[in-house]
Amino acid sequence: MKKLxxxxxxxxxxxxxxxxxxxxxxxxxxxxxxxxxxxxxxxAGIDAYFALNGNTVGDDTIEVIYRDVPQADPAQSKALAQxxxxxxxxxxxxxxYFTPDAMAATPIxxxxxxxxxxxxxxxxxxxxxxxxxxRTSFTTWQTSTPIAKVAKDAGxxxxxxxxxxxxxxxxxxxxxxAAFEKEGGEVVEAIRMPLSTNDFSPIMQRVKDSxxxxxxxxxxxxxxxLGFVKAFNQNGLKDGGIKLFAPGDLTQxxxxxxxxxxxxxxQTTFHYAVSHDSPENTAFVEAARKAIGNPAELSFPxxxxxxxxxxxxxxxxxxxxEQDAAKAVDAVKGLSWTSPRGPxxxxxxxxxxxxxxxxxxxxxxxxxxxxxxxxxTFENQGDPGLAAAK
Numbered sequence: 001m002k003k004l005x006x007x008x009x010x011x012x013x014x015x016x017x018x019x020x021x022x023x024x025x026x027x028x029x030x031x032x033x034x035x036x037x038x039x040x041x042x043x044a045g046i047d048a049y050f051a052l053n054g055n056t057v058g059d060d061t062i063e064v065i066y067r068d069v070p071q072a073d074p075a076q077s078k079a080l081a082q083x084x085x086x087x088x089x090x091x092x093x094x095x096x097y098f099t100p101d102a103m104a105a106t107p108i109x110x111x112x113x114x115x116x117x118x119x120x121x122x123x124x125x126x127x128x129x130x131x132x133x134x135r136t137s138f139t140t141w142q143t144s145t146p147i148a149k150v151a152k153d154a155g156x157x158x159x160x161x162x163x164x165x166x167x168x169x170x171x172x173x174x175x176x177x178a179a180f181e182k183e184g185g186e187v188v189e190a191i192r193m194p195l196s197t198n199d200f201s202p203i204m205q206r207v208k209d210s211x212x213x214x215x216x217x218x219x220x221x222x223x224x225x226l227g228f229v230k231a232f233n234q235n236g237l238k239d240g241g242i243k244l245f246a247p248g249d250l251t252q253x254x255x256x257x258x259x260x261x262x263x264x265x266x267q268t269t270f271h272y273a274v275s276h277d278s279p280e281n282t283a284f285v286e287a288a289r290k291a292i293g294n295p296a297e298l299s300f301p302x303x304x305x306x307x308x309x310x311x312x313x314x315x316x317x318x319x320x321x322e323q324d325a326a327k328a329v330d331a332v333k334g335l336s337w338t339s340p341r342g343p344x345x346x347x348x349x350x351x352x353x354x355x356x357x358x359x360x361x362x363x364x365x366x367x368x369x370x371x372x373x374x375x376x377t378f379e380n381q382g383d384p385g386l387a388a389a390k
Contacts, residue, residue, distance in 0.1 A: 021059070021060060021061065022060065022061050022062075022063050023057070023060050023061070023062050023063070023091055023092070023316055023321060024062075024063050024064075024065055024088060024089055024090040024091060024092075025062060025063070025064045025065070025090060025091070025092045025093075025094055025309075025312060026064075026065050026066075026067065026081065026084030026085070026088060026090035026092070026093050026094070027042060027043075027046070027064055027065070027066050027067070027093075027094050027095040027119075027305075028067045028069055028077055028080055028081055028084070028093065028094075028095045028096055028101065028105070029042045029066070029067075029068070029069065029095040029096065029097050029119075029120075030068065030069060030070050030071060030097050030098075031043070031066060031068040031070075032068050032070050033070025033071055034070070034071060034222060034223050035070065035071060035097060035220075035222045035223075036070070037222070037254055037297055037299070038097050038120070038221065038222065038299070038301045039066075039068070039095075039097065040292060040297065041292065041297070041298065041299050041300070041301035041302040041305070042095055042097070042119060042120075042301055042302070042304075042305045043066070043291070043292075043305075044288045044289075044291040044292035044298065044302045044305075045119075045288060045291075045301065045302035045303060045304065045305030045306035045308075045309070046064055046305050046306070046308075046309050047287075047288075047291035048284055048287035048288040048290075048291050048302065048306055049305075049306045049309040049310065050062075050309070051287045051290070051291065052283060052284070052287050053310075053313070057313050057316040057317050057321070058316075058317065058320070058321065059321070060316060060321040062309075062312075062313070062316070065084060065088050065090060067080040067081075067083070067084060069097075069098075069101055071098075072098040072099075072100050072101060072166070072195065073100075073101065074100040074101055074103065074104035075104065076101075077096070077098075077100075077101035077102075077104045077105055078104040078105050078107075078108065081093055081104075081105035081108050082108055085108055085112040085114055086112075090114065091114060091323045092114060092115055092116075092117065092312050092315070092328075093105060093108075093109070093114055093115070093116045093117070094116065094117040094118075094119055094305075094308050094309075094312065095119050095120070095305070096116070096118050096119065096120060096121045097119075097120045097121065097301065098120075098121055098220070099121045099122065099123040099126060099166065099167040099168055100166065100167070101121065102116070102118055102121040102126050102133075103121075103123075103125075103126060103129060103167075106126070106129040106130040106133060107130075109130045109132040109133070109325065110130060110131075110132060110325075113323055113324070113325045114132065114323075114325055115132045115133075115134060115315060115325045115328050115329050116130070116132060116133045116134070117134050117135075117136060117308045117311055117312055118133060118134070118135040118136070118137060118308075119136060119137055119301065119304040119305045119308040120137045120301050120304050121135075121137070121168075122137060122138055122139050122140045122143075122168045122171070123139065123140070123167035123168050123171055123385075124139045124140075124141050124171055124352075124383055124385030124386050124388075125167070125385075127350055127351050127352050127386070128386075131326075131329065131351075132325045132326070132329055133351060134311060134329060134332060134346060134351045135351065135352045135353055136304050136307040136308040136310075136311055136344075136346075136353055137271075137301075137304035137353070138270075138271040138304075138353070138355070139168075139171065139352065139383045139385050140168040140169075140171040140172040140175060140218060140247060140385075141171050141172075141174075141175040141383055141384045141385030141386075141388070142271070142355075142357060142381055142382070142383050142384065142385070143247035143248060143249075143269055143270050143271060143357055144171070144172040144175040144176050144179075144216075144218065144247045144269070145175045145176070145178075145179045145381075145384050146179075146269040146357050146359065146378045146381070147176065147216070147245045147246065147247065147267075147268065147269040147359075148175075148176050148179030148180040148182075148183055148185070148216075149179065149183055150245065150267060150269065150359055150376075151180065151185065151214055151216070151243070151245045152180065152183035152184065152185050154214075154243065156185065156213045156214045156243060156245075157184075157185050157186060157213060158185070158186050158188050158211065158212045158213050158214075159176075159180060159185060159186070159187050159188065159212055159213070159214045159215065159216050159245075160187070160188055160189045160190075160191070160206075160207055160210045160212035160214075160215055160216070161173050161176060161177065161187050161189070161190040161191065161215075161216045161217075162191045162193065162203060162207075162215055162216070162217045162218075163190075163191070163192055163193070163217065163218040163219070164192070164193055164194075164195050164197070164218065164219045164220060164224070165192035165193055165194055165195065166195055168218065168220065169192065169218050169219070170192070171385055172216075172218035172247065173190055173192070173218070174385075174388070175384060175385065175388075176216045177190070178384075178388065179384075180216075187216075188210050188211060188212050189206070189210050189212070191203060191206065193219075195220070195224075197224070198223075198224065198227055200227060200228050200231035200232075200235075201231060201235060203231075204231055204232065204235035204237060205235070207237060207242065208235075208237070208240070208242075212242070213241075213242065213243065214242060214243035214244065214245055215232070215237070215242060215243070215244050215245070216245050216246065217244065217245075217246045217250060218246060218247060218249065218250075219249065219250065220249065221249040221250075221252045221255075221299070221300075221301075225249055225250045225252070225255065226255045226258055226259065228250065229244070229250055229251075229255075229259055229262070229263060229266075230259070230262070232244055233262040238262070244266060245267065245268070246266075246268050247268055247269055247270055248268040248269065248270025248271075248272075248273070248300065248360060248372065249268075249270075250266075250268060251263060251266055251268050251360070251362055251372055252299040252300060253273075253274045253296070253298060253299050253300075253371065253372065254296060254297045254298070254299045256362065256369075256370035256371070256372075257296055257369075257370065259362075259370070260370070261364075263362040263370065264362055264363070264364060264370075265361060265362060266361070266362045267359060267360065267361050267362075268359075268360055268372070269357050269358065269359050269360070269378070270300065270357065270358060270360060270372075271300070271341055271355050271356070271357055271358070272300045272303045272340070272341040272358075273358060273360050273371070273372040273373075273374055274298055274299070274371065274372070275371045275372060275373060275374065276340065276341060276342065276358075276374060277374075278338075278340070278342065280338050280339065280340045281340040281341070283340075284303070284306060284340035285298065285340070288302050288306070303339065303340050303341055306339075306340065307337075307339050307340075307341075307344065307353075310337065310339075311332050311335065311346065314331060314332050314335060315328035315329070315331055315332060316328075317331075318330075318331030318332075319331070329351065332346050332351075333346060333347075333348035333349075333351065334346065334347075334348040339355070341355060341356070342355065342356045343355070343356065343380075347382060347383075350382075350383060350386050352382070352383045352386065354380060354381065354382050355380075355381060356377050356378065356379050356380065356381065357377075357378040357381045358374040358375075358376065358377055358378070359374070359375050359376035359377075359378070360372035360373060360374050360375065361373050361375050
């Protein structure tokens with residue numbers, strides 16, 4: 001069966017014209033179900049890129065084909081990626097909100113001569129699974145490491161770690177622990193929760209019993225993060241003086257209206273805030289909000305998708321529209337540009353994005369809306385997770 005699949009993919013590749021009039025990009029993500037807002041942000045970022053830059057590269061036109069994986073489902077993700085390559089003839093795969101979904105699709109890349117541009121999935125190891133993977137989002141090591149220094153500088157010495165039990169959660173746990181212990185702090189307990197967890201009250205009781213002065217938490221953005229932050233407040237932890245530190249997944253902009261005043265003052269470290277002050281971000285936010293329809297729904301996956309399309313256009317430009325994954329990926333190694341999030345570079349060795357990480361604090365604007373205000377910058381951050389794995 002494996003030989004048959006490989007032969008079928010190879011036949012599709014060989015039968016495609018060397019220089020196509022239409023370059024197809026297959027985007028896999030959650031466009032329905034509980035994480036549909038994240039898929040909606042993928043599409044808004046892509047639409048914003050086309051609105052600001054057009055959908056042509058030279059004589060070629062880019063066509064985006066979307067496939068829906070409502071929640072983490074590696075088997076479905078692989079099947080849909082394979083369908084996009086074999087039946088639809090896409091020259092690029094992109095999207096991938098969840099790490100298991102991205103991991104599952106990587107074996108297809110070399111068989112199909114197709115690069116993958118990861119627009120969200122945040123486990124460090126994804127880029128090691130194929131030389132044809134490029135990431136334009138972030139990793140949880142990258143966003144979780146700086147918050148350890150923030151916690152220690154705030155006078156916190158004992159922390160309990162709470163994460164979702166899958167790749168990015170384990171990465172976040174390890175990243176925070178390594179950085180916090182380096183600062184002289186202690187992680188008194190580490191809790192890993194199933195991804196399906198939605199009742200957090202027992203966990204909040206464990207926090208109270210742990211003697212920790214603060215919680216470090218990571219959950220994938222969506223209904224779970226909203227529920228976790230609400231439970232933290234409703235179970236009296238915030239009022240009891242226990243601090244909450246996290247990467248920015250826990251205060252994505254689309255959740256802030258529901259969190260309301262309970263999120264005020266919460267600090268997170270992340271690669272992007274919708275409020276980022278730059279002309280590039282002003283233009284991006286205007287276009288992306290128009291694309292998404294409801295301005296309050298705009299969140300961080302949109303910027304990963306926007307920059308992902310920029311990288312794909314540079315790949316198309318370098319190959320002249322020819323299907324050549326190795327040449328396409330080589331062309332963007334070391335690529336630098338000014339993103340809506342700030343200055344970024346594709347690291348030539350890891351193919352992961354180097355970028356600023358910002359300390360943000362949830363703030364209330366004069367009009368009553370809530371936003372993540374950037375208050376400190378950790379410049380030019382690579383991925384500590386890849387270094388730790390060596």
